[in-house]
Amino acid sequence: MIRPCAEWNLLLHGYADGELDAANALKFEQHLGGCGGCAAELQRVMALKQAIAQDQVSWPASPALKERVAAALRRETSMRSALPAVAGTSLLSRLFDHVRRWSLVPSMAILAAGVFLMLARPETGMSLQDELVASHVRSLLANHLTDVETSDQHTVKPWFTGKIDFSPPVVDLASRGFPLVGGRVDYVGGRVVAALIYRRNGHVINVFIWPSLTASNATMEREGYNLVNWKQAELSIWLVSDLNPVELKEFKEDFAEAAPK
Amino acid sequence: MSHAVLPAEGGTEVRTERAHAEGAARFQDVILPHLDAAHNLARYLSGDATAAEDIVQEAYLRAFRAFGQFRGGSSKAWILTIVRNCHLNWRADQQRRANIEPLESMSHADDPAFEDADISERADLPREEITPETILAQRMEADEVRLVLAGLPEAFREALVLRELECLSYREISDVTSIPIGTVMSRLARARAIFATAWRQRLAAGKKPR
Numbered sequence: 238m239i240r241p242c243a244e245w246n247l248l249l250h251g252y253a254d255g256e257l258d259a260a261n262a263l264k265f266e267q268h269l270g271g272c273g274g275c276a277a278e279l280q281r282v283m284a285l286k287q288a289i290a291q292d293q294v295s296w297p298a299s300p301a302l303k304e305r306v307a308a309a310l311r312r313e314t315s316m317r318s319a320l321p322a323v324a325g326t327s328l329l330s331r332l333f334d335h336v337r338r339w340s341l342v343p344s345m346a347i348l349a350a351g352v353f354l355m356l357a358r359p360e361t362g363m364s365l366q367d368e369l370v371a372s373h374v375r376s377l378l379a380n381h382l383t384d385v386e387t388s389d390q391h392t393v394k395p396w397f398t399g400k401i402d403f404s405p406p407v408v409d410l411a412s413r414g415f416p417l418v419g420g421r422v423d424y425v426g427g428r429v430v431a432a433l434i435y436r437r438n439g440h441v442i443n444v445f446i447w448p449s450l451t452a453s454n455a456t457m458e459r460e461g462y463n464l465v466n467w468k469q470a471e472l473s474i475w476l477v478s479d480l481n482p483v484e485l486k487e488f489k490e491d492f493a494e495a496a497p498k
Numbered sequence: 499m500s501h502a503v504l505p506a507e508g509g510t511e512v513r514t515e516r517a518h519a520e521g522a523a524r525f526q527d528v529i530l531p532h533l534d535a536a537h538n539l540a541r542y543l544s545g546d547a548t549a550a551e552d553i554v555q556e557a558y559l560r561a562f563r564a565f566g567q568f569r570g571g572s573s574k575a576w577i578l579t580i581v582r583n584c585h586l587n588w589r590a591d592q593q594r595r596a597n598i599e600p601l602e603s604m605s606h607a608d609d610p611a612f613e614d615a616d617i618s619e620r621a622d623l624p625r626e627e628i629t630p631e632t633i634l635a636q637r638m639e640a641d642e643v644r645l646v647l648a649g650l651p652e653a654f655r656e657a658l659v660l661r662e663l664e665c666l667s668y669r670e671i672s673d674v675t676s677i678p679i680g681t682v683m684s685r686l687a688r689a690r691a692i693f694a695t696a697w698r699q700r701l702a703a704g705k706k707p708r
Binding site: 246247249250251254256281282286288291292294296303306310374479 | 531537550558559575647661667690
């Protein structure tokens with residue numbers, strides 16, 4: 238067995254996590270091309286990540302806990318409205334102080350952070366991305382993930398006819414590990430758009446599609462969600478998911494490959 | 499990253515009242531959906547099913563009361579930071595009650611020498627007997643993964659849970675755990691090496707996944 242290079246170890250993990258900036262990712266890929274040891278190590282790391290991320294490893298909250306928390310919050314709400322305002326404020330202020338203390342520490346940690354990671358927040362004012370994330374979150378919350386629920390692409394595609402004025406590509410990616418869950422019509426950026434829903438393990442991927450003439454290509458992170466955008470066949474396609482950037486990129490490539498060019 | 503300014507002590511009651519109603523509704527939308535993630539982290543940190551539920555309830559109450567201080571950013575990282583702090587409180591409480599020394603697993607967590615130790619040069623890893631390839635060829639059952647994770651030192655267990663199970667970015671993990679991003683990366687690298695070693699040792703000891 239060829240040993241992986243110790244000096245590339247950190248970059249290898251950053252690469253596996255999709256956390257390197259473009260320059261370092263490229264640098265690592267060039268090294269990877271000529272180093273069997275690191276290539277094998279990367280495969281092992283990806284397999285390990287997959288093994289840990291599999292279903293049933295997480296401990297979701299039990300229905301009893303959900304009810305318990307909801308009840309505690311209800312009690313808290315009624316207590317709060319019963320409390321005299323002044324007493325309530327000082328109590329709150331003390332608690333705010335706690336949280337402020339906690340939240341200042343991480344920001345200092347960020348200041349001290351390494352320079353070769355993607356640190357830049359996406360610039361503000363790009364409300365479309367916020368809308369997409371909001372729509373993604375809403376789709377998870379309100380049990381309104383799909384209007385038409387099926388894994389059959391030939392059911393989803395005709396369903397859109399008459400609801401929107403374009404024909405979104407609905408592709409079958411089950412063999413690639415991204416089963417189709419269904420579709421729905423959504424409203425983003427001031428227009429009606431098609432949303433396709435795919436799954437990867439426990440993660441939901443929302444694919445938003447609408448016609449667009451302007452070219453675009455972007456990958457970003459917003460509020461913990463990963464977004465990928467590209468243009469294909471005169472359609473602007475946006476992916477929104479809490480899936481990690483590496484697997485989301487994989488999805489993008491599979492989707493782009495299967496959809497009409 | 500924006501940090502909120504504290505409201506003035508005894509601010510106008512009308513505004514506070516309205517803010518509460520709006521805050522409660524937003525809390526439902528923004529923070530409540532992370533209940534599973536909160537429980538998962540509490541469960542892995544405490545290693546105790548009952549304590550995990552208490553920690554989550556406490557964290558949610560605190561989060562609810564402090565929600566006025568949340569100004570965007572990752573809501574998941576925000577609630578997980580509170581869960582983590584509630585876990586620290588819970589454990590400090592445990593230790594006070596039991597009157598014992600701090601847990602062994604924490605003693606290495608802040609030791610830079612331990613953090614940066616060269617993984618590839620460790621002599622005590624049984625590299626030769628079982629190659630990583632054969633290990634990964636064997637499917638890891640979920641409950642086995644849980645056991646191995648539970649056996650890792652806390653700092654490494656926490657990093658893996660936040661990254662692989664909760665899919666937090668390095669930046670978010672840095673926010674939650676108050677360690678620099680560079681350390682997040684080296685800790686994850688180290689955590690995976692330790693996980694692989696623990697897994698290997700499990701197999702070497704003849705404990706096949708059930």
